[in-house]
Amino acid sequence: MVLERFKKTKKMLDEANVLYNTNLIYSDFFGKEIGANVYLKPENLQRTGSYKIRGSFNKIANLNLDQKKAGVIAASAGNHAQGVAFSALANNIPATIVMPVTSPSIKRRNTESYGANVILHGENYDEAYVHARNLEKEHGYTYVHAYDDIDVSIGQGSLAIEILEELPNADIILLPVGGGGLAAGVSTCAKLINPNIKIVGVEPAGASSLKIALEKGEPHALSTFSTIADGAQVGKVGYNIFPYLRSGIDYLTSVDDESLVDSLLDLIEHHKMIAEPSGLLSIAALTQLADLMGDIKNKTIVSVVSGGNIDPNTVSIYIQHALRRRGRIFEFSLTLPQKPGALARVVEIIAKEGGNIIDIHHDHFADINIRSAAHVTITLEVPEPAVKEKIIRLCSGK
Numbered sequence: 001m002v003l004e005r006f007k008k009t010k011k012m013l014d015e016a017n018v019l020y021n022t023n024l025i026y027s028d029f030f031g032k033e034i035g036a037n038v039y040l041k042p043e044n045l046q047r048t049g050s051y052k053i054r055g056s057f058n059k060i061a062n063l064n065l066d067q068k069k070a071g072v073i074a075a076s077a078g079n080h081a082q083g084v085a086f087s088a089l090a091n092n093i094p095a096t097i098v099m100p101v102t103s104p105s106i107k108r109r110n111t112e113s114y115g116a117n118v119i120l121h122g123e124n125y126d127e128a129y130v131h132a133r134n135l136e137k138e139h140g141y142t143y144v145h146a147y148d149d150i151d152v153s154i155g156q157g158s159l160a161i162e163i164l165e166e167l168p169n170a171d172i173i174l175l176p177v178g179g180g181g182l183a184a185g186v187s188t189c190a191k192l193i194n195p196n197i198k199i200v201g202v203e204p205a206g207a208s209s210l211k212i213a214l215e216k217g218e219p220h221a222l223s224t225f226s227t228i229a230d231g232a233q234v235g236k237v238g239y240n241i242f243p244y245l246r247s248g249i250d251y252l253t254s255v256d257d258e259s260l261v262d263s264l265l266d267l268i269e270h271h272k273m274i275a276e277p278s279g280l281l282s283i284a285a286l287t288q289l290a291d292l293m294g295d296i297k298n299k300t301i302v303s304v305v306s307g308g309n310i311d312p313n314t315v316s317i318y319i320q321h322a323l324r325r326r327g328r329i330f331e332f333s334l335t336l337p338q339k340p341g342a343l344a345r346v347v348e349i350i351a352k353e354g355g356n357i358i359d360i361h362h363d364h365f366a367d368i369n370i371r372s373a374a375h376v377t378i379t380l381e382v383p384e385p386a387v388k389e390k391i392i393r394l395c396s397g398k
Contacts, residue, residue, distance in 0.1 A: 001154060001185075001244065003192040006328040009058050010158040018057050019092070024166050026300065029270035034286050036313040037300045039170075041163055044275045044308025046260045048110070049181060050158055051306050052076075052083035052146075058155030059144050060087040069091045073141035075099070075132035077125050077230045078107025079307050080276075081144040084112035088373040096141065100124050104230070104276075104311045112253035124225075126235045147181030148238025157185030163302055164193050171299040172289070176306045177201040177210050177245075178232030184241035186304070187248025201249040202281040204229040209237050210245060214252065218242065219377070226258045228318075231258065231278030231307055251292050252259070258325065264315070265322035267305075276310040277318075304361045327385035329358070332392050333377045343376060356381040 013019050030271040031038040035250070043051040060072060065386040070095035074084040088095035095116040099108060102123055109354055112118050119135075122128040125146070126294075136143045145152060159182075163170060173190055175183045187199040206227035212218045221236040239243060261276045264283040265274050282303035289296050322328040338340040343362065350357060359379040382388050 001150065001157070001192075002189045002361050003189065005154050006157050006161060006189045006192070008163045012061060012083075013054060013057060013155070013158055016057070016061070016090070018053060020045065022046050022162070024163065025271065025273065027179035028305070029266065030283065030286055031204035034289060034296065036289075036296050036298060038286065039167060039302045040271070040283075041159065041298070041302055041304045042273065044273065044279050044305045048079070048082040048086050048280070049307055049309040050079035050083070051156055051304070052079040053086055054083075055149075055152035055155035055181060055185070055304065056080060056083035056144055057087040059149060059151040060084070060091055060093070062151055063142060067142045070140045070142065071336045072144050073098070073132050073136050073139075074144040074146065075129040077147050077233065078103045078111070078309055079231050080113040081107060081116070081118070082114065082309070084144050085111045085116035085186060088116065091116045096135065097126045098122075100128045102230070102313065106311045107309050108366070110309065117201055121393060124233060124235070145238070147179030147234070148240050149181070150240060153181045153185035153241050153244070155185070157241050158184045159194065160186045160189035160233070166192060167300065167302065168194075168199060169300055170194075170302050172198045172200060172293070172296070172301045173196045174200045174202055174285055174301065174303045175283035176229075176232055176278055176304065177205060177208070177237075177249075178229075178278060179234040180210060180237040180241050180245045182211075182304070183249060184238075188244045193249060198250045198275065198293070199248055200247070200285065200289070201252045202285040203252070203254045204260075204278070204281065205254040206233050207233045207235070208250075211252060211254065213237050214246065227253065227277070229260060229277040229281060231276060232281065236274045246288050251294055251336065253285050253288050255281060255288075259284040261318045262325065264318050265326075268319065273305075274310065274315060275305050275307070275308045279307040296377060323381070327388045327395070328383070329381050330388055331359075331377055331379040332395070334377065334395060335373050336376055338374055345393050346376070346378070346382070350378070350380060350391055353387055353391050353394070354383055355391050357388065
């Protein structure tokens with residue numbers, strides 16, 4: 001990969017009017033949290049909802065006439081699927097996409113909306129991939145790989161040009177790592193522009209395929225992998241791009257699913273944005289940087305928020321989970337005397353302290369002597385954990 005190829009690709013994408021402007025967003029909240037200057041690159045706001053359109057469009061634009069006539073095929077958990085479908089439609093060629101049956105429905109519907117033929121097959125990306133390669137041979141399609149393709153990776157690398165044109169003094173770029181296409185392209189392009197920039201790769205803890213590859217010296221399949229970051233749930237990084245990952249990434253870390261859920265809540269509350277779990281990897285890793293790299297005070301850091309395709313019901317589940325983890329939604333139980341006003345007293349305390357009752361269950365038959373006591377379970381929302389402790393204490397009469 002040479003810088004001229006990245007520049008040529010970026011120019012082509014611009015002239016084709018493919019990309020939305022995803023200008024950097026300065027984050028007071030995340031910056032104060034780690035003592036640095038933090039910017040977000042919001043590719044969750046990109047056309048098709050992720051950075052994937054960059055690589056797929058570059059690959060398809062470079063096909064010959066015979067390849068375009070035969071059509072393309074790809075396997076994807078969703079974001080690459082949408083990128084390929086859009087790119088094929090824009091170039092007026094047929095596209096078939098194989099998606100795991102576990103893919104979020106929003107990604108499937110969006111892919112179909114671009115005119116692609118969607119086939120659901122397999123429980124994960126790797127199983128969908130095998131099926132897609134079989135269909136490629138059967139029908140003579142051109143396979144557009146989600147990450148292990150130099151043209152695709154160069155397309156993704158166009159993102160680095162945008163970052164460093166807007167923020168030439170960037171010290172660190174955090175990148176999510178699944179199959180490695182984005183990380184290989186962006187890290188290579190960024191270092192060609194600024195050899196001193198540091199690149200941090202961030203994997204889901206439940207699918208750390210690059211970590212294993214670096215330890216073994218080559219891509220190696222994970223025996224098991226599981227993470228809510230479905231866009232990065234890849235069992236083995238790409239062979240073709242592995243040398244660029246090895247040379248381009250300076251630090252590698254991982255984050256667990258709980259941290260991703262916490263980061264979603266932070267992003268919603270402080271930036272009014274939604275990202276999918278794989279898009280949150282670089283945000284969740286911000287608090288690890290000091291331990292990983294040493295002093296980062298006043299460093300200029302860019303976190304790439306790679307995608308935002310997530311079902312609304314899943315967002316709701318994750319928000320509720322994060323609020324419970326932080327003690328802002330909780331439930332507690334009381335045994336109240338069977339006297340008029342006993343429950344009213346509890347409700348009054350909750351209201352006075354700023355709690356909001358979400359649910360209440362009053363079990364009149366909890367005690368064998370139904371005239372003596374009743375069991376009450378209350379689910380509350382509170383503005384901060386300290387309020388939780390005070391409400392419990394006061395309602396318990398302690």
